[in-house]
Amino acid sequence: MPLPLPSPTTRRGPRAGRLGWRLGAALLVVVITALSACTAEDAAPENDKVQLSIFWWGGDRRAELTKQALELYTQRYPDVTFEFTHQGNAGYYDKLSIEAAAGNAPDIFQIDDNYLTEYAQREILLDLTDYVREDLLDLRKLPAGLAQSSQVTGRTVAAAAAENTPGLIYNKSLLDRLDMPEPQIGMSYSDYLNWADEITDRSGGKVFGTMDPSADYKAFWLWLRSQDKELYRGRQVGFTESDLTRWFELWAGARQRGAAPPAKVIQPANSGDVTKQLVTSGKAATSFVWSNQLPELQKLSKDTLKVVSYPGDPAAHWARASLYWAAFRGTRHPDTVVHVIDFLVNDARAGEILGTERGLSANLDVRRTVEASLTDESMKQSVAFETAMADKFGAAPAPPPKGHAAIKQLLITAAESVQFGRASPRSAAASFISQANAALTS
Incomplete structure (x- = not known):
């Protein structure tokens, strides 16, 4: 029987999980090096600070809330900071496609089902399948159809940022x-x-x-x-x-x-x-x-x-992913990038900050937390409608083709x-x- 996962607010740090064996190997190298060196001061520590670029479309409200959520991540993991870029929907994919073709797409970006399949087939998206299998990206608290909608030809290529219908x-x-x-x-x-x-x-x-x-x-x-x-x-x-x-x-x-x-x-x-x-x-x-x-x-x-x-x-x-978080296949920091996506999807406090701006929280536990914190009556009604529809939803179709x-x-x-x-x-x-x-x- 698998061990229970940590709660959304106590997820492991960006170097957890499958990075363990790498750390073990690195420690062994450090010990051997230290023993053979004349003094400890001769060994310079590796710079572990990481800056990730993140790109999305949306209005000023979305930008404000997304930045707040990512600033919370940096508070918890000070070695990871972000370069934010956002714009309106018009021209978003033109810019993203040009950057991807040049090999310098953002580490993390927002995508929807208009282009999910196409970008997966063009090998722009980081394959997240192993991360899901090894529980570094937890999709088990998502409705089954929502988790499934992140797959293209059997591979998980993104994580639902939110749900709507x-x-x-x-x-x-x-x-x-x-x-x-x-x-x-x-x-x-x-x-x-x-x-x-x-x-x-x-x-x-x-x-x-x-x-x-x-x-x-x-x-x-x-x-x-x-x-x-x-x-x-x-x-x-x-x-x-x-x-x-x-x-x-x-x-x-x-x-x-x-x-x-x-x-x-x-x-x-x-x-x-x-x-x-x-x-x-x-x-x-x-x-x-x-x-x-x-x-x-x-x-x-x-x-x-x-x-x-x-x-x-x-x-x-059906329970549809209104938007997804995806990672660039060429990112130099894949493990940290996946940890950030896991945080955006599964962290309760991040969910409260993001609210319903992109739709209902994909994680059902986070959704209940967010619902309890809502004050806007129309937002409450939107959430109540989606909740009432949950047991009426049909099976989710495959993501649309290119x-x-x-x-x-x-x-x-x-x-x-x-x-x-x-x-x-x-x-x-x-x-x-x-x-x-x-x-x-x-």
């Missing part, structure tokens, strides 16, 4: 004013669109009942999963032209009947930009986003917002061609399938 954000205050019921977990798409129709009617057409998410890959993916299909099957799309045609037709019908807005209202939100979501602009009663975005959306609305699962079978949802970012953009293009009447649902679907499979196999 898609969430339908709705305007509770508006529903109260219209004397409308709140949407429920497990609503069928048919029931959902009838509900949205009623909102449009009761508001006199001033507010549409639902956003049209036909350009949203995660909404389409969950719709597929409710039919036992997936967005991907290996390096090909996991659905047919007929499936995508039906998806486009579903939302074309919603627009025609007035449940969803016209194209010119929908388009600004198609990119996923939180500041342009229709639930906060007052143009629709709902938006299809990520559940952990509720606090950010709430700040943009005077009304009370709430969150529920997307329409359809809730088992289509080309996922291109697929997301192709779906937006295809959906908008239907929204604006430039293409029929079938012709847009046929064009998408042809381009998507080419993008996935290039």
Whole structure:
């Protein structure tokens, strides 16, 4: 029976675990050298100080909290300091790719499932499999699906920084004013669109009942999963032209009947930009986003917002890694880098500092600690929703293949061609399938 692990707040130092044999060997060398030397002063100690570079994208709040967490690490391990670099999402991967190609990528960096598989296949990411096996990177307190999502072709190549799942954000205050019921977990798409129709009617057409998410890959993916299909099957799309045609037709019908807005209202939100979501602009009663975005959306609305699962079978949802921490394969300090990642994932105090900025803490024990410390009501609600969904989650799919970012953009293009009447649902679907499979196999 394996011995119990240390608690998250008492994890071993950056030179623990498999470094033990190296230290033993080093001590033996030191003893032999000392015995053969004329004086002890002749032996110069090795400089053990390490500075690690770390890179992520996000706003000022994320930067502030991440720095605080890493400064806590340095307080505990003074020989390890950090060089921080952060920026907005735009251009992040361009910079990271250039640095990796030049062999000077940051020691630790943030990555998401848009590029996890691609970077693993390009051998940019440090293989963490042995560290997990030897318990130098502990993923046992993560939900099984979340730990599994860090694997590409059976190798652990990253560690989930946080968890989220898609969430339908709705305007509770508006529903109260219209004397409308709140949407429920497990609503069928048919029931959902009838509900949205009623909102449009009761508001006199001033507010549409639902956003049209036909350009949203995660909404389409969950719709597929409710039919036992997936967005991907290996390096090909996991659905047919007929499936995508039906998806486009579903939302074309919603627009025609007035449940969803016209194209010119929908388009600004198609990119996923939180500041342009229709639930906060007052143009629709709902938006299809990520559940952990509720606090950010709430700040943009005077009304009370709430969150529920997307329409359809809730088992289509899964515990998704919102972001990962990964290490550069060429780092000169792999053991220390892994220890830092373990700290960010598993340390209770670090978790309290980071809060829910990237999503819910990946470590379930840390998550409970963070939940108890929350004061923001919308954050509490986001955490409560994810907790309530935990026993409803389906199995996590494999991380998306290389080309996922291109697929997301192709779906937006295809959906908008239907929204604006430039293409029929079938012709847009046929064009998408042809381009998507080419993008996935290039």
